[in-house]
Amino acid sequence: MADERMLAEALGVLSGGSPERDLAAFRAEHPGVRVRLVRQREEYDGSIQHALLIKKGDGATISLSWCPERELPWPLRGVHRAGEHLLLRVNGVETPVARAVACLDFIWDESRLADRLVTDSLVREAMEEAWEPLTDAELQEAMNAFRRARGLLTGAETRAWMERNRISHHELEELVSVEASIARLRSRIAAESVEDWFAEHGRDLDVARVAKVVLVPGAVLSSADPAGFLEGVERAFADGAAVPGEVFATLRRQELGPETADAVFSAEPGTVVGPFPTERGDLMIKVLAVEPAVLDDTVRDLAERRIFAEWVERRRSTAKVEWFWGTAERTGA
Incomplete structure (x- = not known):
């Protein structure tokens, strides 16, 4: 399904030192191929490993990865440290992930949280297939909006919020970047459909x-x-x-x-x-x-969110969803 030149170029993306940057050029060179860059942080040593998933129209997928000399060897990839199974420790009392999930088992009767987890996975998959890094200006604008939405109007308030939630500055930037990237994906998906959607459903927004x-x-x-x-x-x-x-x-x-x-x-x-x-x-x-509703900025945002939700539902209908907790009957449902 792929010629030697494509595989050689794909290997160059992984071995070149800047997979995210080189991936854009690879996609431009092969527009008929769906490519996803998979990033995985190895718990064993904290290293970041990359792999490429390459899919063409026939549905088959090539998984390509690369390991430089003296990096984490294949047998140790995916090894979990014992502490990774812990979610929380309070006054020395440890809560494993499995116990926390058991405590939250009621969500199967009110599936909003489960739905949001599935939606998050589908959205991240779409963003990874067509990743576009934010510019510094976009990140700053998103950060300002994030702070305003939470009433963090001063540096002291922001630092107190970060400390209360145990979030570092790097983690905060990553959180804001994800929110902004999702908003951009939503706008891109809905860009050409808002007017048509409003003509058909605008009455719902009166x-x-x-x-x-x-x-x-x-x-x-x-x-x-x-x-x-x-x-x-x-x-x-x-x-x-x-x-x-x-x-x-x-x-x-x-x-x-x-x-x-x-x-x-x-x-x-x-x-x-x-x-x-x-x-x-x-x-x-x-x-x-x-x-009556008019297509102003507020209504446009609502329309984009409805269009995006419908897009997510279409992807969900064909997605392979695997839960690794709960009873088999509930997981199947």
């Missing part, structure tokens, strides 16, 4: 500005008059008949169930709609304003 309250089961507002809605909410909360929570909110159509969305977005401003049953009680909503 906005309603509302006042709302969830009443405990059996409770009712003291006044059904829209003009007295907020006063009724105050009395309900004072009497213990309202569930504590946000009163004023901005809701998008996609966040609501079909029945609730139809009632809210067809109502005139000033109208009270409900009750709508929820897990916590009956939801009452006073509609203050309804706005």
Whole structure:
């Protein structure tokens, strides 16, 4: 499936000293080939080993690796130190990874964490197949955004956060770089689809500005008059008949169930709609304003995220997922 020149050039990527840099030239020379650079840190001595996975259209894959003289020999690659199986130690009490996973076994009933782990693997696979390093300016911009999102507005606050989370400056840069690379991948995948997606699904992003309250089961507002809605909410909360929570909110159509969305977005401003049953009680909503979605920066970002989620689901449907913990039945599911 590959001629000798391609394999020789691939070997040059691994042996040249800068695999990430040389890989771009190799991809440009062989555009019809999917290439993934695999990096692995060896626990035995801390060295970084590289391998290339080369795939053409027939589905077969070549795995190519290279070991220079006096580097970690093949038999010791993949050897694990005993400490690698530990996740946590508190006051000398050790928690192995297996015990931590057993404690988290409930996630099989609410699979958001498991889904995120699979998604992370699929995204990293895609980024490794077409790796584009961030420029210094892009990294700095991403770092600034990362700090703002977490309220780390001063150097002292940032250092305290790093110390609290036991993160070094290098690890922080790596974390920010991954976030920025994912955002760039998301934008690249969605770049040519946003307008078409918005034309078909933009209605889901319509906005309603509302006042709302969830009443405990059996409770009712003291006044059904829209003009007295907020006063009724105050009395309900004072009497213990309202569930504590946000009163004023901005809701998008996609966040609501079909029945609730139809009632809210067809109502005139000033109208009270409900009750709508929820897990916590009956939801009452006073509609203050309804706005159709427009393709501004916020909506574009939401559209990109929906397109990206659909792309991830397509990759997941053909992915080979192997769990190395949990019962066989749950792993299979």
